[in-house]
Amino acid sequence: MSNEDIQKGLAEIVEEVAGVAANEVTEEKSFVDDLDIDSLSMVEIAVQAEDKFGVKIPDEQLANLKTVGDAVNYIATNK
Amino acid sequence: MTDDRDRTSPRLALRQRTGPAHTRLLGFGSAQGNRVVTNDDMAKLVDTSDEWIRQRVGIVERRLADEDQSLVDMATAAGAKALANSGTSPDEVDTVIVATCTLVGGIPNAAARVADRVGIVQAAAFDLNAACAGFPYSVMVASDLIRGGSARKVLVIGAERFTDWVDWTDRANCVIFGDGAGAAVVAPSEEPMIGPVVWGSNGDLADLIYLRENRYVFQQGQSVYRWATTQIWPIAERAVAAAGLSLADIDVLVPHQANLRIVEALARKLRANGARAEMVVADDITYSGNTSAASIPLALDHMTAAGQVHSGDVMLLVGFGAGLSYAAQVAIAP
Numbered sequence: 008m009s010n011e012d013i014q015k016g017l018a019e020i021v022e023e024v025a026g027v028a029a030n031e032v033t034e035e036k037s038f039v040d041d042l043d044i045d046s047l048s049m050v051e052i053a054v055q056a057e058d059k060f061g062v063k064i065p066d067e068q069l070a071n072l073k074t075v076g077d078a079v080n081y082i083a084t085n086k
Numbered sequence: 087m088t089d090d091r092d093r094t095s096p097r098l099a100l101r102q103r104t105g106p107a108h109t110r111l112l113g114f115g116s117a118q119g120n121r122v123v124t125n126d127d128m129a130k131l132v133d134t135s136d137e138w139i140r141q142r143v144g145i146v147e148r149r150l151a152d153e154d155q156s157l158v159d160m161a162t163a164a165g166a167k168a169l170a171n172s173g174t175s176p177d178e179v180d181t182v183i184v185a186t187c188t189l190v191g192g193i194p195n196a197a198a199r200v201a202d203r204v205g206i207v208q209a210a211a212f213d214l215n216a217a218c219a220g221f222p223y224s225v226m227v228a229s230d231l232i233r234g235g236s237a238r239k240v241l242v243i244g245a246e247r248f249t250d251w252v253d254w255t256d257r258a259n260c261v262i263f264g265d266g267a268g269a270a271v272v273a274p275s276e277e278p279m280i281g282p283v284v285w286g287s288n289g290d291l292a293d294l295i296y297l298r299e300n301r302y303v304f305q306q307g308q309s310v311y312r313w314a315t316t317q318i319w320p321i322a323e324r325a326v327a328a329a330g331l332s333l334a335d336i337d338v339l340v341p342h343q344a345n346l347r348i349v350e351a352l353a354r355k356l357r358a359n360g361a362r363a364e365m366v367v368a369d370d371i372t373y374s375g376n377t378s379a380a381s382i383p384l385a386l387d388h389m390t391a392a393g394q395v396h397s398g399d400v401m402l403l404v405g406f407g408a409g410l411s412y413a414a415q416v417a418i419a420p
Contacts, residue, residue, distance in 0.1 A: 045142060047347055050312045066309045 008086075013060065013079045020055045021075075024048050034076035042075075062086040103235030110279035111225070111420045112174060112239075112271040115167025116387035117160045118374065119151035119265055132257035139261050144346020148264035148375025150249050157189055158196050160267035161245035162203040164383070168269035169204060172420065174239060176205035179271070181237040183228055184213045185220030185244045185379035187408065188251055200243065210237065217295070218342045218407025219285070220244055220379030221268070222415050225403070226283035228272040243269040244379035253302035262345075263303065264375025268383025281329030281416035284321050288313070288410040295408035305408075314348045314406055318414075319355040322404045325414035333360035337399040338389070338419065342406055343371035343381035352404065366394050378407060395419050 018032035025044045038044045044052070046069075053064040056078070062085050064072075072078045124147045125136035139145055151160060161184055169176060182201040189196050201209035216223040221244040228240035248263035272280070291313060298304040318341075326333055333356055341349050346369060353367045370385035377384060382403055389395040399419040406412040 046308055047142060047311050047345075050308050051315070051351075054312060054316055066306070066312060069308060 008060075010079050010083055013082050014075065016059055017052075017056060017075065017078060017082070020052050020059065024051045024055065032075055034074065034079065036075050037073055038075070038078075039073070056082060060086050105233050105235035106274035107233065108275040108278045109229040109232050109272055110275035110277075111417050112273045113168055113172025113420050114268065114270050114383060114387035114390055115164045115169070115171050116268040116384045117163035117167070117266065118149040118384070119155050119160070121150040121152060123148050123150055125261070128261050131254055132260060134257050134261055142345075142347070143262055144349075144369070144371055145261065145375055146372050149266060149373070151247050151265040157186065157245050157247040157267075158199045158203070160247070160265065161186075161196055161200045161243045161269070164245065164267035164269040164387075165200055165241050165243050166204045167387075168241065168243075168271050172271040172273075174271050174273070177207070179206050179239045179241050180209055181228070181231060181240040182206060182209045182211040183224045183240060183242050185216065185224040185242070186213055186246055187215050187217045187220065187378060188246045188248055189213065190247075190250050196245065201241075204241070206241065216379070216405070216411045216413065217409055218344060218376075218378045218381065219405030219409070219411040219413045221382040222283060222403050222405040222413035223285060223411070225270065225272060225280065225417070226285070226413065226415060229280045232272065232274055239274075240272045241269060242272055242383075243267055244377075244381070244383045246378045246380045248303060248378070251297065251301070251303045253298075256302065256304070258307060259302070259304055262376045264377045266374060266377045266380045266384050268380050268385075268387050270383055270386070279418040281325060281331075283413055283415045284325040284328055285411075285413035287412070288317075291410045294410060311345070311348065313410060314344060315351045318404060318406050318412060319352055319359075321406075321412050322352065322356060322402060322414045323359065325404070325416055326402060329416040331400065331416060334362055335400050336361055336365055336402045336416075338366045338368070338395050338401040339404070340368040340382050340385050340389075340401055341404040342378075343368065343374065343385060344376055344407065346371055379405075390419070
């Protein structure tokens, strides 16, 4: 699975959980500052991403995933 | 000297008791303080806002105990109302259980004082700490005490006074909690009206909710949220199956009022798996705050008074919280 595929899949999750249009979910965007996603929605996104990509995203890791790109790279490296 | 008595066949046959086969909830009561604290009030204490709290937790205002209103006072008032609402005389009740995790001091317990004050003489009385799962835990213990022949009728009360345990400078936690008490009478029944409990604990996650500095209630919000939204719905579904029902049979869902988003996530999951869209879902946290063991019986009493719950409704009670502990059961509304 390419990084592009991961980003597309992640964008679908973000749209479903937080109602942000998938095409807004681009690599440079910050979850909190740009997409207005709160800490609990981040947990929901992580839980769905775990299912979708077969990766573990522990809560202590969430704070490090500031941008969409951070999350894509984490998933690509750890899946 | 050797003891060669045969321990497998005792010389004296002891008696053991059994009780009636079935139990039910008979009626509810509740009590809260008069101090209504809005989100704007909270924003004067800590850096927060009405919008932030509504969005994250779903609370509009919380009810706090009056300065001179103790946990035992609230439990007594709720218990007395549950007795009155169910037409139960104190002398029909012989056991009192108070589910609580916020009693200051711990000695003496709350239950004995509550029993005395509501007029239940010589009651078997004890507190039960399963935190936010305390009410379903206590209902099951009460039910089995009756079925086992150890109690005739049981007054079960969830009571919390978080005011004593909140750090009013900790904005992540102080906005969440409230005070209050809710009660139910558990009694023998001709028909089965309390389903089997599905309960347990995750002590490996004990440090997710605890008293910081032995003084202030603290929770790891994200981790608790993950646990509550991924591990609790299967417990609820197992409780429905254990009662021999399906999700479509549930009229009323009363989860612990931890956070409206957790409540809504649970309802969404259960509906996706077969519960009806018309299933009534408790949202008492909106005006009560999170009151731990009191939250389910507070919601039951408020919803009954508001006509949202009707006699004969199939209710699904789901408690979960510090421990981490959880318990779920089906019960028929009185």
